Amino acid sequence: MRQQIAAANWKMNLDYKEAKALLDGIMSQQILLEPHRKVVFAVPAPYLRMARRKTKEHLNYEVSAQNCYSKKAGAYTGEISADMIRSVGSRYVIIGHSERREYFKESDETLAEKLDLALEAKLTPIFCCGESLAIRESGKQDEFVAGQLANSLFHLNAEAILKIVIAYEPIWAIGTGKTASAQQAQDMHASLRRVLAKKYGQPVADMIPILYGGSVKGNNASELFAQPDVDGGLVGGASLNEEEFVAIIRALK
Ligand code: PGA
Numbered sequence: 001m002r003q004q005i006a007a008a009n010w011k012m013n014l015d016y017k018e019a020k021a022l023l024d025g026i027m028s029q030q031i032l033l034e035p036h037r038k039v040v041f042a043v044p045a046p047y048l049r050m051a052r053r054k055t056k057e058h059l060n061y062e063v064s065a066q067n068c069y070s071k072k073a074g075a076y077t078g079e080i081s082a083d084m085i086r087s088v089g090s091r092y093v094i095i096g097h098s099e100r101r102e103y104f105k106e107s108d109e110t111l112a113e114k115l116d117l118a119l120e121a122k123l124t125p126i127f128c129c130g131e132s133l134a135i136r137e138s139g140k141q142d143e144f145v146a147g148q149l150a151n152s153l154f155h156l157n158a159e160a161i162l163k164i165v166i167a168y169e170p171i172w173a174i175g176t177g178k179t180a181s182a183q184q185a186q187d188m189h190a191s192l193r194r195v196l197a198k199k200y201g202q203p204v205a206d207m208i209p210i211l212y213g214g215s216v217k218g219n220n221a222s223e224l225f226a227q228p229d230v231d232g233g234l235v236g237g238a239s240l241n242e243e244e245f246v247a248i249i250r251a252l253k
Pocket of ligand 1: 215
């Protein structure tokens with residue numbers, strides 16, 4: 001079975017004390033994860049070390065950064081490299097979240113550079129893609145999202161693509177309370193898997209986890225995750241609440 005992943009994206013929320021309390025609360029529930037399941041906490045950079053300390057004794061609980069820079073090292077004041085993230089025990093990094101693409105003008109090409117550095121640092125990139133409402137309304141969402149994959153991922157060989165997790169996050173569903181229906185999510189995930197299969201072959205495409213993101217909550221996670229091509233979620237708002245996120249972990253296939 002493909003990896004099933006519940007990933008928390010805290011974004012720029014919680015102070016240090018609140019962050020520790022939330023992790024303590026979730027970890028104290030001692031939810032055992034079977035080998036095909038993972039829980040990943042994408043925390044703000046100053047909390048990476050603490051989050052690793054609190055999760056490292058628990059099998060299949062991992063820590064992620066929310067971004068990394070597109071250069072390996074050097075005079076880039078304020079930026080954080082993939083190597084630095086790995087060196088504090090994180091194993092994942094989110095790349096290309098729509099908020100980064102929009103507010104920080106990150107292009108497909110920049111994201112391709114970040115992916116290469118993340119892989120070189122032995123981090124698993126969680127690569128985000130997804131269309132705006134205008135594109136969804138024009139009916140061109142499948143080709144738009146396929147283009148995002150082609151532009152940022154398709155320089156990778158099959159061995160490298162197998163180290164990536166994809167997160168489909170329709171922008172119109174992020175933080176809006178408006179979730180894609182389970183069928184809409186499934187349709188897009190199946191379409192992405194076809195695109196991957198065309199490029200890398202079906203066996204490779206069948207092994208790549210594709211997460212859904214956009215207003216995932218405790219009460220809709222089971223229906224979304226039950227879809228055959230939905231392999232878990234990248235969760236923003238609801239990951240800041242212990243009960244909600246625990247319900248989402250328990251909804252993993
Ligand atoms: P949301 O955010 O769950 O608050 O909609 C998801 C995301 O942006 O990763």
